[in-house]
Amino acid sequence: MHTRVGSADSHLIGYRADVDGLRAIAVISVIAFHLSRSWLPGGYLGVDIFFVLSGYLITLILWREALKGQFSILRFYERRIRRIMPALLLLLFSTTMAAIVLLLPADLIGYGKSMLATLGFVANVYFWRDTDYFSRAAEAKPLLHVWSLGVEEQFYIIFPLLIAAFARFWPRATFPAIALLTLVSLAANCLALKIGGASPAFFLLPTRAWELGAGAMIALLPASLIPRGTVARLLGAIGAIAVLIGIVSPLPTYGSVPVALPVVIGAMFLIAAGQVVQPPVNRLVATPPLAFVGLISYSLYLWHWPFIVFSQYYLVRDLNLGEMMIAVAGMTACAIVSWRYVERPFRSRAMPARTVCLAAGVGAGVLAMIASALIWSNGLPGRMGGEAAAINAAVGTNYRCPVPNYLRMGQSRACVLNLASRNPSDANVVLLGNSHAQMYAPVWESIFVERGLPGLLVPANGCLPTVSVNISRECIDVAVANLIELGKLSNVKTVILGLTWAHAENGLVDANGKTVDNGDDAELVRGLDDLIGRLLGFGKKVVLIGPIAYPGWDLPSELSRDLAFGWPLEKPTYLSAEEFQQQYGAAIQHFEARRDIGFARPDTVLCDASRCDYVLDGRSIFADASHIAQAELFRFRSIFTEALATQR
Template sequence: MKYRSDIDGLRAVAVLSVILFHIGFRVFSGGYVGVDVFFVISGYLITAILKSDAETGQFSIVKFYERRIRRIFPALFCMMLATSIVALLIFLPDDLAGYGGSVWAATLSVSNILFWDQADYFDAPAEMKPLLHTWSLSVEEQFYLFFPLFLILAYRYGSRRFLSGTIIAVALTSFALSIWAADRVPVAAFYLLPTRAWELLLGSILALGIVPPLRSRPAAEACGMAGLALIAIAVFTYDSKTIFPGLAALPPCLGAVLIIHSGQHLKDGLAQRILGSPPARFIGLISFSLYLWHWPLIVFAKYLSIDPLATPVVLLVLTLTFVLAYLSWRFVEQPFRHPGGGWTRARIFTFGFASMIAAVIFGGSISLAQGFPGRMPEQVLRIADEKSYLDADRSCHQAFLKQITAEKLCIRGASGRAPSFLLVGDSHAGAVAGSVFEAAARKGLSGVQLSDSGYRPMPGFLKHGEQAKYAWMHKQLVRVLEERPSIRTVLVVIYWHQAVDSTEYYNAQGRRLSGRDGTSQGLTALVNAYPDRHFIFMTAPAMSMTFGANPAARAALFGYDYAPSVPLADFHAMEASYRPIMADLAQHANVDVMDITNLLCGAGGCSGLIGGQLAYRDNNHLSTAAARALIPAFEAALTMSHPPAQERLTLDAPAQADGRVRPAHW
């Protein structure tokens, strides 16, 4: 193909958007769409090459995969080798074991499937996976397992109309599936090929000449600038809450199509001059290596620093990214790119297969060895053990996963007593369950537990992405409240931040609601449906990526003092999204609020430690030590006789010797 400087410039736009998004520049909140731009470029370039080979009778599947190996493998395995060495040196065993799985998954081009199963791309756990970015490479390689063969067979045995019609039909089907899945199974939609294939096929449609040519310079100019505008709009206005890919992926992909199409007919347009400038062209040339190296460097910087990255560290990471990318491009990519220099086809395939076998064995060994815990001091291993911060009895949690029906729910607390209360909620309820039932036992009470990860008790409302779980859990909740008349108190413990800020729901009419509206309407419906029950809603603890066993163990390993804290002002800012909902709920005659702020936070902020022990097992779940500090408050809540509406109370903690609780202070 003739060299297209504007395409290199487009690569630069794509890779810089991704890097600046990942490093944390808020203005690039939608920078992840750079990957979508890459998909369109890849589909265009690869299809153009395949088309040329097919039309000249030079296509060879062996030659095609030789080119792929030369293009991808040297830089990829160089990055993975360096990343593996660093991971072996600094990763805790659990993190290293997880990394081992990503090594073999990336090698076999299935890392997108692995990460789909593990974590949402935008969730905090994903930030500690050095090979997370290889998901996009896996999508491409899966696409190129099938597309070249189809294209060549269509050229040899089909008509041009059949080829065009089939590609357009598949692209439209993939796009429709992407729209459907982004709304219902968003994580799968983000990672998997069926919902991403249309983006690559857009480039193919362009390369095959299916799109009508531009007839005038003004039209080409308009297309180029419109393309830049569409990409910019996505980069600067999207964020992690945007429903993606689906319809939202269309503007950046269409933008890439318009720019490439414009450049097919106009070499000196404004868009082409911008993208073809020397700096943009250079960044585009090294864009593959930039993409490969930037994410592991960001992950390792965060892993080593524990605290959020300071500006000097951010600048250092960016500098190292460009230095390593240039070296990788100059001394790894270039020597392997073209036949010659001793790298014959036979040697390239030998190198490729040997690298794959070695990487799969290495990654599998790390996983099987559970991250080689012998590398770490015993003290670090002890701190890192998240299970040590959990109650010994967790058998009553995860009701949906274990299919614990209403009649089989655990009755905990004082023995021989009919249950008088229900603990219901998500994993935050599971985190404090042991302390709730110990408090009950001290007061001669018993209760039942209905909890599962991500569950909020909102009958009639379903959580987006977990509709089946919610329907099942709601059924058990209604049965418990209607079939156990002895239960008079319902203690609701949920992860408020997640419920309100990063979740969406459907109401009974199927209308999609924001987290705030869904949570407010759903919980209001609950308390209205059971006016004879006393509902107590517990506030949420602080959250921070510096909290928990993993950061504490890393601090011990690297020799840092560990005293994490969230400033009180920041904590109140976290609460701002859900406190109004709790205030509205507290206006109901059968509702009280249990405010744990004064138990876990002081004037200096909310500490990640309590009594010299970890207050959190991870970035948001309370440890057993912190949960036990709440026992007096749970005792007061469970034994509280429900006051009239005009005497609303908020349960902070037993504030006086007589056990009375403080009045509301919204």
């Protein structure tokens, strides 16, 4: 059976409407999640379904070609270029025009960098270091969604050669070998989650390849294992239920088990169930409306996120229902046009490969030059008012440990701070805590350099550093592991504690996982006292970084856009000193009274007698909703130096 779209590879595999239907479910799920996370909390797992489908379809094509002795790496990449590049380049030209009109300088610089990464198919690597996919800041990144293309294209650099080699020399070993590699990738994902690497586990190929491998395994199933009859109907039903549960109400994560696992298994079952005869569930998925959405799913996936991002970026708020409907209509219209007049013609074998490759090369080259110009020009700041540009400059500039500075420490990882030997046992001082410790790392490192102190940042991976109470039972395990490793570092004389004090507002749990009342921060204070006591017991000196007032909304991004687009300024740019004292006054007084620790109070930098400012000297102190911008860290140096010098 021939595919109805006349694609470049349709002569190799038969058309399966249920596969297009599954594509439709995947893309609709992703769009619904991006419009409102409350609609489909697991909708983002639609990308995982895409990975399984992609692994299945590409492997099926490659395997059949290889067995016939018709495999050609050049022809394979020609098909990839036909499939990916024309629609992608059309999108990039369109989003670039919108970005130049709408994005403020810092965001336009980021856009230029992300476009270069997209053209090099390393967008997943770029966004791993730049963005938390689930953060509010991610909602201002028009090309965030193309991280998935990076994963796929990196996978296809090696995978075709691997399949060709197995088909020629070890055909019977192909399925078990791919299954083993899939399990290795899944194990890498679990390990990354275990050591606090949720972001690399999400974005990077080694921890994502298992999903593509899962689809490849279905394509390589021996004929004797392909489900038929009752087994196929049962697998189809189970697969549909697993996918439905995953996208509607994803199961909570248990330790290091990927949340995508049920959805991936469900997609595998659905694909496998329809390989011979279509069971009822597969026929339902293959209905014409879903199949059509599946046909345009690639273009629809490309267009949906920029429509949402640019709309919300300009309005500086979430879309209401009417605006969502307009956005859906717009992205669907663009997707249909892209599919009909770009995807189909370029994928057709009637269009010469030379024409396709030349157009793709020229288009990519022009876009790369434009992206470089946007970066080189510092985001064309002349387009915007000076006040908006100054505040926007802080967007996303909080410190993150550079990848080369990471090193393994116990079952977790640490970050080098003036540690030339890269050996944790040589450190004299440790900065311990979550991102609210890490954000101060550059100013602490400058102090370490000045004093000749080898240092180390030991992250608490989104948790508190306390071991008797924490925000979850899993976080207590992280904190205990970090404390054990600290106890082994005999050269460490000083431990600096940093944390997100407001974490505790959402409730704490004790070592048994039981929720405890943290009224007036009493349990948090007791937890910190307990941790300090343990560190003092190790013979360490302790410096505690106190709480700060922070906006709780993405101030540099939203405030700069309000100013640039003329919207009224409705959110406060400060917290009253009275409210700050009500929130943290008792805890501050408690630790000020302790004579056995150094206590650094960053609130004294931001607060006066009446209020705590989020904006000083026309610049945002914050890089996002709560983290200090690197350019503003100089303000805290004197109080940190004093706290380090006055350890009791």
